[in-house]
Amino acid sequence: MAGSDGNLWITAVTQSGGKARRGREWVSRKGNLFASLLLVNELGVQDTSTLPFVASLAVVEAIEKSISAETGNAPVKIKWPNDVLFNSKKISGILLEASVTPSGRRAMVIGCGINCAHSPNSALYPATSLHEEGYKVSVGALFLALGDAMHRYLSIWNNGAGFAEIRQLWLKKAAGVGETIIARFDNSSKSGKFVDIDQSGRLILATDAGEILISAADIFFGLGQDNDSE
Numbered sequence: 001m002a003g004s005d006g007n008l009w010i011t012a013v014t015q016s017g018g019k020a021r022r023g024r025e026w027v028s029r030k031g032n033l034f035a036s037l038l039l040v041n042e043l044g045v046q047d048t049s050t051l052p053f054v055a056s057l058a059v060v061e062a063i064e065k066s067i068s069a070e071t072g073n074a075p076v077k078i079k080w081p082n083d084v085l086f087n088s089k090k091i092s093g094i095l096l097e098a099s100v101t102p103s104g105r106r107a108m109v110i111g112c113g114i115n116c117a118h119s120p121n122s123a124l125y126p127a128t129s130l131h132e133e134g135y136k137v138s139v140g141a142l143f144l145a146l147g148d149a150m151h152r153y154l155s156i157w158n159n160g161a162g163f164a165e166i167r168q169l170w171l172k173k174a175a176g177v178g179e180t181i182i183a184r185f186d187n188s189s190k191s192g193k194f195v196d197i198d199q200s201g202r203l204i205l206a207t208d209a210g211e212i213l214i215s216a217a218d219i220f221f222g223l224g225q226d227n228d229s230e
Contacts, residue, residue: 008038009147031117032129033139037110037150040101047160048098048108050201053170054153055094055110056082060173061153062145063091063114066137067130077175079125080194080203080219084114085175088221089128091115110150114142124218167197176221181205183217190214 012034056078063076063084077085084092092114099107115129116137130137156162156169171177174197181194183205192207203214 009035009143010038011035011143029118031131031139033112033114033116033142033146035112035143035146037112039108039110039154040105041108041159048096048106050157050160050163050166051096051108051110052082052094053163053166053201054157055096055112055150056084057166057169057173058146058149058153059084059092059094059112059114061149062142063130065145065149066142067135076173078170078173079175079221080197081201083125086128086130086133088175089119089126091119091128091130091133112146114146116142125220163199163201167199167201171197176219179221182220183214184220185217190217194219 014030014034060076060078063086075087076091077088079085079090082094083090084094092112094113095111097109097111101107115127116139117129117131119127119129119132121127153166153169157166176194177196179194180191183190183192183203190205190207190212192205192212195204195206195211197203198213203217203219205212205214
């Protein structure tokens with residue numbers, strides 16, 4: 001990838017040293033989709049912070065299109081900010097990593113893993129695969145659908161200028177909006193109602209002490225706890 005101008009996809013057959021959010025390891029066998037998109041541009045950190053919402057929408061659309069002939073209304077949702085769920089179980093993980101090139105341009109890698117044939121048994125959340133949900137999907141066809149969807153949503157996003165539209169599209173696919181959730185941090189947790197996301201993509205959580213903005217946390221649903229837990 002050295003010297004690339006971006007818009008470059010890299011795929012793998014298996015993954016043995018993958019990384020998940022917050023430094024966790026991610027391992028998966030042959031049969032799943034592993035694809036990373038390299039973007040190179042002049043954007044700053046504040047502009048790329050909304051890219052996870054673009055990527056998750058692309059993954060949702062790719063999955064829905066890949067199984068639409070059999071369902072027409074797939075139960076695919078997004079857990080803030082970019083975990084994709086199928087029947088409330090994690091079916092895809094997305095990780096974005098940024099760096100700066102020697103010329104001062106920002107390089108961003110959007111890594112997408114979609115469980116087609118297998119799901120991990122040691123995930124933080126219950127996981128599933130398309131095969132486990134009763135669907136036989138070609139990895140190649142799924143990748144083509146992902147590439148098309150990513151291109152479309154990146155065009156809507158328009159280097160961050162179109163995030164207002166992305167935000168509305170994302171909210172239509174979001175899991176847990178209006179429900180009580182738990183946001184877990186490294187050394188504490190907060191519970192409250194998932195109200196919305198703001199114009200920067202931060203989760204707005206309504207607690208007994210008022211609304212708080214969350215930039216990073218592990219989100220859990222359906223625990224029925226309305227009070228803060230430190």
